[in-house]
Amino acid sequence: MIFPGSGILKGLAVTARNFAGSYVEKDRLTTEQYPEERPKLPEAARSFPFLVYDGDNPETGMRCVSCKICEKECPPQCIYIIQDRDEAGKAIKRPKVFDIDISVCMSCQICVEVCPFESIRMDQDYELSSFDRFGSLILDKPKLLKSNSYYHSIHPTEAAETDGRIEADRLKKEAAAAAKAAKAAAPSVVSASSSSSQQEGKP
Amino acid sequence: MVTDFLKTCCADPMKLIGEWFVILPALVLLLAAAAAVVMRNLIHAALLLTLSFIALGIVFIALGAEFVGFVQLLVYVGAVAMVIVFSILLTKPDQLTKSRNLLSGFAPAAGVAVAFTALAALLGFIFSSPLAKKPMPAPASAPVAAIGEALMGDYVIALIVLGILLTAALVGAAVIAMEDKP
Amino acid sequence: MISSLESAPIDVLHWFLGLLGSFGVPAWILAIISALIIIGTIIGVFLSLFALTSVMERKILARVQNRYGPNRAGPFGLFQPIADGIKMITKEDLVPRTADWIVHFLAPVVMMVPALLVLAIIPYGRDMVPAELDAGILYFFAVGAGTEVAVFMAGWGSNNKYSVLGAMRAIAQMISYELPLVISAIVTAMISGSLSPSAIVSAQGGFAFGFVPQWFALTPWGFTAGLIFYICALAESNRSPFDLPEGESELVAGHLTEYSGFKYATFFMAEYVGMFAICGMFVTLFLGGWQAPLPFLDIIPSWCWFLGKVCFVAFTMIWVRATLPRLRIDHLLAFAWKFLLPMSFAAFLSAACWHYAGRGPLAWILSLAIVGIPYLLLGNAFTNRFSVSRRTYLFSE
Amino acid sequence: MTLQILLAISAILFAFGLAAALSRSNAIMIVIGIELMLGAANLNFIAFWRFSENPSDLAGILFVIFSIGVAAAEAAVGLAIIILVHRRIRSVEVDDASNLKG
Structure with missing residues (x-):
């Protein structure tokens, strides 16, 4: 013999506790009030690619050498690169145009994997909606270029790793160049030093 | 005619409204009933019947029988009309318009003829009777307390019999419409 | 000051009518204007209550x-209600091509009329009916x-099978729940000896031992009848857990499926106004109407008490909606006929015993x-x- | 207004009901006709009560109340029978229910 209706009363008590509790305990309310509070993104969060540059000047510090590997590897083919040329028409290791159509990009990160110069990386910016259907969904070079410090702010571990690798590379190359220079002694000191300075890029 | 109307209107508007308060619902009642009778679509007929019940209830209220008017609305609109509608839905709602029309064939025409003969006879009696020419007496009312006293006093046996009848009808309807177990 | 607040609405109305009368407006026009003002106020109050409640x-x-x-x-x-209203008005009013358009068009109107008409007899305050x-x-x-x-x-x-199914469910539910609703309401009429709401409210006046209000809900029979009335009110106003006529998950909103735009808003409005009307009736019949719960709280005007009680009952309805899941249709009807109806008869009998046993301790026990x-x-x-037993699945695992 | 008008209205209503009950072949329409006739009778009772010498004698009103109760019982049983007939012969036309063996 149970008291009929006690289950309903129990249920009402539960909902009443939830109702009152949501005014007392703030951590019951898990909803984020989006435009006012932003989610703290996990470090591994990724949206679309961007280009990293070193130092303060995007043009001179660009890591990209316009090797076009990412353009070839991109599965939906959303990357478009034109190599820059100087007045004489000679190719420079720098892209003149670098566009990513993020309406096509599928965030697969293959471009990041294949880039040998640690130049293209994944961003965390997710507020990319716009009223312009064609223009603003194609990110061009000025929009894509972001500083290494920004990279450090979004993916600190990964950025430190990348910097370490670049530094190690540079040291290795310097050591190799030094060894080469020591071994080959005199004959072509000028050319060796010039080539090493070109390869290591800006620190 | 028009001047008369205006004169009454200016002299005592409330009296005029009072009179039309009976006539207008009565007109609605007759129109809705006529439409309900000739309507081929059963659902429309039932809805028009509901409208005529509402109009009848308003006529009762306008005549001073408030309690009866409300009972009429409660029982007819709330229960009888809904039961009719429900049984229409339970019995082949797909063949609604196949019902035979009025005045097609001999038997229905005879039925209508009988009805109109009865109407003519009734109207003849009504308009020849001296009793029916009586003017309207002062407004009467039936207070609920008085109705209650009468129901529990002089008419208590009738009330009990009605209660038994309703119980029997409830049980009977349930038994009749119960699904036969094979 | 207190008494002026108590009758403030009536005083304002009388002042306004007196002002008009001093301009030589005939008496019968004044009567019509007064009626229109009262109607407008009540509709305004309830529609703003609806707007407030919807949020x-x-x-x-x-x-x-x-x-x-x-x-x-x-x-x-x-x-939010303003935004909702703008959205509803600017939406396209769709009518299905095969619909019975005149019935389809008239339904929201017919829905709105009784919801507003029933507001006429509720006593909103002392001498405010x-x-x-x-x-x-x-x-x-x-x-x-x-x-x-x-x-x-x-x-x-709507000429839509889901709508017809929803309508049939709604009729079955409303007819079934109408019986216990009326019987439990009649119990209060029986004790107070009148069918007039204001007489029933005044029958609940006064305080036992000087502080316990003599509301009908505080007696055994009144509590039972009130609970039955409350449950039936939930069912009559199609609110959860009795909202299966418009169950979204099974009937795609039942009779509301083919309605959009302002017609849908009208249905919504009528449903909420009807809910408030039946809450008002519940308060009138069982919770002492506009009477204050404690003697010294009389300083607050009676219409504030009425409004407060109605809002409280509406809040409990929302609370119940947040708690209980929807019933199945056969359980719903069985509950009405096999539980609520006998219980309302029991409440009836209990009220009769209460009356004839002298309303004392013996009456309480009986x-x-x-x-x-x-x-x-x-x-x-x-x-x-x-009761649900543990389910066994034959072919799983 | 005189008693004549009310009686005439009620007579016309009665004729409509009679016509429906006699000429329609659908059983539900027959029930509708019967309800109309009962309504006409009720209207007569109320009219006579309203025009009576002694309105405090409530016989007319009480008769209407009983008549409404009886009409409700009649509608319930009648429609239950219609549903039963429909279940047996899949039709609510009274002409089709011509077999005495059910």
């Missing part, structure tokens, strides 16, 4: 589920019966027994009947 209900439901609820439109989301009717309670139920017609018209006129024993028996029979 408060969502906020309360959200809080129960540990969410915030609407808080974007205006401060605390209070302008728009229409003092001898048979007020009967009027309430007679006019309320129009809602069923409207729901049926909506379901049939009426409590008459209500309590059937409750325990029926309730246990029901819980055993519908």
Whole structure:
């Protein structure tokens, strides 16, 4: 013999506790009030690619050498690169145009994997909606270029790793160049030093 | 005619409204009933019947029988009309318009003829009777307390019999419409 | 000061009418104007209550589920009803090509009329009844019966099988729950000896021992009848857990499926106004109407008490909605016929015993027994009947 | 207004009901006709009560109340029978229910 209706009363008590509790305990309310509070993104969060540059000047510090590997590897083919040329028409290791159509990009990160110069990386910016259907969904070079410090702010571990690798590379190359220079002694000191300075890029 | 109307209107508007308060619902009642009778679509007929019940209830209220008017609305609109509608839905709602029309064939025409003969006879009696020419007496009312006293006093046996009848009808309807177990 | 607040609405009306009268407006026009002002005020108050509730209900439901609820439109989301209204008005009014268009068109109107008409007989405060009717309670139920017609018209006129199914469910539910509703309301009429709402309210006046209000809900029979009335009110206003006529998950909103735009808004409005009307009736019949719960609280005007009680009852309805899941249709009808109807008869009998046993301690024991024993028996029979055993799945695993 | 008008209205209503009950072949329409006739009778009772010498004698009103109760019982049983007939012969046309063996 149970008291009929006690289950309903129990249920009402539960909902009443939830109702009152949501005014007392703030951590019951898990909803984020989006435009006012932003989610703290996990470090591994990724949206679309961007280009990293070193130092303060995007043009001179660009890591990209316009090797076009990412353009070839991109599965939906959303990357478009034109190599820059100087007045004489000679190719420079720098892209003149670098566009990513993020309406096509599928965030697969293959471009990041294949880039040998640690130049293209994944961003965390997710507020990319716009009223312009064609223009603003194609990110061009000025929009894509972001500083290494920004990279450090979004993916600190990964950025430190990348910097370490670049530094190690540079040291290795310097050591190799030094060894080469020591071994080959005199004959072509000028050319060796010039080539090493070109390869290591800006620190 | 028009001047008369205006004169009454200016002299005592409330009296005029009072009179039309009976006539207008009565007109609605007759129109809705006529439409309900000739309507081929059963659902429309039932809805028009509901409208005529509402109009009848308003006529009762306008005549001073408030309690009866409300009972009429409660029982007819709330229960009888809904039961009719429900049984229409339970019995082949797909063949609604196949019902035979009025005045097609001999038997229905005879039925209508009988009805109109009865109407003519009734109207003849009504308009020849001296009793029916009586003017309207002062407004009467039936207070609920008085109705209650009468129901529990002089008419208590009738009330009990009605209660038994309703119980029997409830049980009977349930038994009749119960699904036969094979 | 206090007495002026108490009768403030009436005083303002009289002042305004006196002002008009001093300009030489004839008396019968004044009578019409006064009626129009009263009607306008009541409709205005209830429509703004509806607007407030439509946002408060969502906020309360959200809080129960540990969410915030609407808080974007205006401060605390209070302008949400305006946004909803603009959305509803600007939406396209769709009528299905095969619909019975005249029935389809008339249904929202027919739905709205009884919802507004029933507001006429509710006593909103001391001497504040728009229409003092001898048979007020009967009027309430007679006019309320129009809602069923409207729901049926909506379901049939849409020419949609889900709508017809929803309408049939709604009619079955409303007819079934009308009986215990009326019987439990009649119990109060029996004790107070009148069918007039204001007489029933004044029968609940006064305080036992100087502080316990003599509301009908505080007696065994009144508590039972009140609970039955409350449950039936939930069912009559199609609110959860009895909202299966418009169950979204099974019937795609039942009779409302083919309605959009302003017609849908009208249905929504009528449903909420009807809910407030039946809350008002519940307060009038069982919670002492406009009477203050404690003697010294009389300083607060009676209409504030009435409004407060109505809002409280509406809040409990939202609370119940947040708690209980929807019933199945056969359980719903069985509950009405096999539990609520016998219980309302028990309440009837219990009230009679209460009256004839002198309303003293003996009456308490007798009426409590008459209500309590059937409750325990029926309730246990029901819980055993519908108890769920552990399911065994034959072909899984 | 005189008693004549009310009686005439009630007579016309009665004729409509009679016509429906006699000429329609659908059983539900027959029930509708019977309800109309009962309504006409009720209207007569109320009219006579309203025009009576002694309105405090409530016989007319009480008769209407009983008549409404009886009409409700009649509608319930009648429609239950219609549903039963429909279940047996899949039709609510009274002409089709011509077999005495059910």
